[in-house]
Amino acid sequence: MMKRVGVTLAALLMAVSVAFGAAACGGRQGEYDEEVDTDRMQLYVSNYDGGFGTDWLRDIKAAFEAEYADVSFDGGKTTGIQIMIDPNKDKGYQLNFNTTSNEIFFTEEVRYYQNVMNGDFLDITDVVEEVCEQEGVSLRAAQEQGLQYNGKYYALPHYETFFGIVYDKDLFHTKRLYIAEDGSYTNASGNLSAGPDGVKPSYDDGLPATMEEFFDLCYYMKTVAVVTPFILTGEHAAKYSANFVNRAAAAYDGKAVTEARYSFAAEDVAYITENSIKADNSVLGYSYQTQTEDITNANGYLLQRTPGRLYGLAFLEKLIDEDCFEAESLRGTTSHLNAQENYINSRFKNAPVAMLMDGNWWENEATLNDAFTRSEQLYLEQAKKENRYFGVMPIPAKIDKNDANPNGDSDTALDMYTSYAFIAANIPSEKVNAAKTFLKFCYSAENLEKFTATTGVARALNYNVSQTTLDNMTSYSQDVWDMHLSGNTVLQVSQNKLYYENMSDFDSLALIAYGNYAYPWTALRGGIHTAAEYFTGTWQWTEDGWKNDYGAYIA
């Protein structure tokens, strides 16, 4: 017995020592795609491998390595560059520059200003200037000043993201879900209404221009067309619906007010006065009084009280109360990928769903997940990605026809993920030139266009995409590009110290918390709070509280 026990123990202890040895030797190839080539200089590039994947970077890698195959960046020690790509899920705020082996980064949720103040990023002013010297390429107006710190640039904008509603154009056509001029419902060939922008013909013809039209359409979908209005991922319902609320708020408040959330500078901004909200039978469900004030550092807290924020919450509340979501998708194990796949296939299962609540990365994400491939396997030719037509539905920014909201036709969106490309400040000095050259190459006019062609989204700066490329993009990507061209997506940049020294305080998702609830979904869905209660609950600061927290920034 003792011998058996002893032998078993010894075997287990041997397993431990083998484990030690094996662990020390390492397992597979590390995080990089290939072995180091000692004849070339290596540049270690980290890419956030999320909805946009890494294929676009691999294409650039191949082209760059070929173009610079005979160039030495270190005085002849090596010839050529080897780009070592590390696809990962490291968000900007998670990066540890002391331990990472990466040198160039393409990632999201970057606390740009904090990193710059910490000295984490390399000064790439020369790169930015050279990129913007290309024809048709420039920073957006807000970025020209907003991205500067002490007159220098430390990053280039990466992808431009926004959240919103995806709609199935084919389904709208076959089920006659477009709104006609006379208010009835028709297909795409009918006499369509002008849509939110009030202009005909344009991309949004036949789409709901007001909240009233939107919910009338949802009602029509459920009762007549037998179409479920929405799919939403149950696993991430809280966060995604919060993104939607912020998007709807941005649409209703308009660009100037949304930009003011970062600049704390805007004129005649309307805000809802205390104790003025009353529930009623209007489309919104509430009436309220407003006042206007110019926004400065001294009264930035009033931005929590804009009508748009109540609008966004009331919109979500109505979607919940009117049972607009497909019940199965709301199960907590339905991931965002499951929701996308269910949405794509819903038409073929005779349980069609008209719209998906997701970000502009959804189509690329679904492609990377092989959702379209599996769909085609089951449903054949009709399900091929090239034969599917999805679009970006503008968020109605008027409550009803009588709403005098001046922002009704702007379809403002909020860039969600503060995504940037930058070089770590602690990159070895002999590699700086090579790294800058690579970054410039990534932002060449040609590669900017290729990025859009591959991922279906735009980079957050101005550049051109040829008509040929556009024609080869999906219907949804074309709408995303149109959205980019409109310039209505507000970027989270500012020269205001109040903002950039306290970035995390003004994160749009942080500001939608109320008490026990990080997001409004559970509170609204469980009937615990009304939209109005939740809205007033998110008034994070009183006047005194604001002064207490940010008095140092008030002139």
Next chain:
Amino acid sequence: MNNDFAKESRLRRWLRSKIKAKEKMNAFSWVVFAFLTLLTLTFIIVYFWGIMTSFKSILEFDTVGNIVGLPDQWSLENFIFVFSNFRIKLSGKTFYLENMILNSVLYAVGCAFIQTAVQCVVAYLAAKFRFKFSGLIYWVVVITMTIPVVGTDISTIQILQNIGLYDSMIGMFVLKFNFLGAYFLVFYATFRSLPDDYAGAAYVDGAGEFGILIHVILPMVANMFFTIFLLNMITYWNDYRTPLLYMPNNPTLSYGIQWLSTSSLQEFSHTTVRLAACIIMVIPIIVVFIVFKNRIMDKVSLGGIKE
């Protein structure tokens, strides 16, 4: 024909021995039986559904929507996917499945052995060496078991950070190098009941204390030592909280599964893949359990391991 008859009889006899109660059952026992049957069925259904689902393809489960039924085709794609692709990136380092398994083996076996050995040796010293300090050791163990102090993890983390052992396997071994816990009492009771004659005879033969410990005492408690080691090993294999707190950048398999089950990583957000990863994690422990089932289930009692 005779053989078939004999086999059938043996089989019948074996089944009867398993099913038939050794004691007569009454109404009370039948009620409990019914409840236990229902409870056991729920376990069987849940485990079976999990295993079955892990063998469904993503197409079948997510796209076609076959959630409840048996797989149309039993597929290994999820397991292959997990083996090939499951990885976590922490602080710039990538940990694949085999890295996590290795970490789990190190953590489970190493910590279990160290803790069991320390408890055993200290219990021996406390039981057999009648110094005042031995009494103190005993009461320290009893008191620490009965006084629940909450929230010292953060202080432990700070101390480990200060001595440079935070986020390391060596740090975990150091943490487990202690004699506190219920199994100390189990060893203590056993050593107290051991007659001194064996050790006495060894002294007479000229053995030193160390020799007595190794050649006389430990063999006598080998069975118990191994049982406790097994139980500790299973506990540590399954534990994800301690590695998560003290070794956040050296994931074990259970830490990996916990991370996987709540992460939004694209390729692992499919139910079938997550369940396949769970099944993979369970296999080693099931093997250990099957091999040592009797030892684990028949011999444990907090009052004393039954020899």
Next chain:
Amino acid sequence: MVAIKKKKTLATFNRKRKIFYISLIALPVLQFCVFYLGVHINSILLAFKSYTLADEANGVYSYIFTGFENFGEVFQNFAKESYLVNAIWNSVLSFLIGWIGFFGSLLFSYYIMKSWRLGKLFQLFLFLPSIISEIVVVTLFKYFMENNMPAFIEMVGGGVVEGFMFSSDLGVRLGTILGYSVWVGFGTNILIFNGTMAGVSDSVLEAAKLDGVRPLREFFSIVLPMTYPMIVTMAVVSVANLFTNQMYLFSFYGASAERQLYTIGYYLFLNTQQAGNSGLGEYPYLAAFGIVVSAVTIPLTVAFRKVLNKIGKRFE
């Protein structure tokens, strides 16, 4: 001469024993001093400190004594954040519900001890959740309740239902989690109780049988009293875990559980885990929080043990 020699030999023998004793016990005692005594003392000291900018000129942060500031913050948070008060109730609720599993364990252990039908099979399945990792069992359960149950209910004509783990009704979520606790809780103590009950004297049981004592009476009047010390031990352990019990929340939801579901144990674990890597500023608050909770748990545990021991005397 012989006596002197004997004395010398004895002295050498004792010295050798002492050296052996000290050499083997030194390291474990050192470990105890550092990682038990040191940790607890450090925890208390930390609770009275704050991590602030001590050297503004050089931008150096360190811990400085700030008195009862952290304790004040703990109580302020309890007053300000309703979810923390709610967490106390959830902890208590989970503790109370846990007694169902506790008594179930006793009953089922008795069933197994009596070798009634399929006892070993039941023992195996009840014990399995203790063998299999909690995260695995939780994941299986989560997907079963969220995917399979609603699909099955729909299949049998029960209509479309929400899942249970992420229901819009937080009561349903809490109920499902508590149901899980009971489901796995039946087997938690079964081995220990089974082993203890197996130690009940056969002669006593035989005598009872001869006297015509039925199983129900035997369970309550003989087996339970004779295993009472073990029951007390396990019950006291359960009280001691009142505010460390996470109610499996981290396994079910990771760091994303709804605040209304929090228990004190989950709140503490979550914040410790998030602070561990880089939140040096959070350490003092968490240390103070732990001390406040311990100040409640320790007397409660001691009192509970006293009460149970008093009850136990009646059995004697």
